Amino acid sequence: MRPVRPGDLSAAARALLPLPPGMRAAAADRLLDAADAADRYRRRFGRAHHLWGNGTLRAAALVGDVPCEPRLDDPDYIHCLTTVLARLQARKATRSG
Template sequence: MREITHGDMHAAACVLLTCPCGDWPQVMAGLLADAHSADCYRKHSGRVHPRLGNGTLMAVALARAPDAAASRARPSAPRYQQALACVLSALELWRAARQG
């Protein structure tokens, strides 16, 4: 997966906001797996993955829910903050699993 930016985290959080809270860990696991796959494809082929994009979390989030990242999610909204916390937690777990 490519370097994570604030935009990536925001896009992923916006995707989570379209799902029930109980589904968030599984949705994040899928987003991270797809971003990793797309990045591997990009590195191997030298081209952007046709469905998943360039290997960024944002590209995968936009592919999964194109309208979600354009939402007007407010950073001060508690549900957005919970979604962002889930994104950060999932990133930490994903990185730990890859390093372990």
């Protein structure tokens, strides 16, 4: 997966918003997996993946319809943001040993 930027976090959190809270962590993991797969595809074939994009988390998250970004004090949005960050942190910790 390419480096994660603020726009990636926003897109991923917005993709999680329509889901019930109990499904968000697994959905975040799927988004991270899709971004990883798309980045590997991009590096191998020199072009973006037809579904998941260019290997950014943002591209993977924006595959479907995502709601507009809510206010940063919206409790559901905060939950989605922290879920994405927690899953990203867990993935980095696992890969670094």
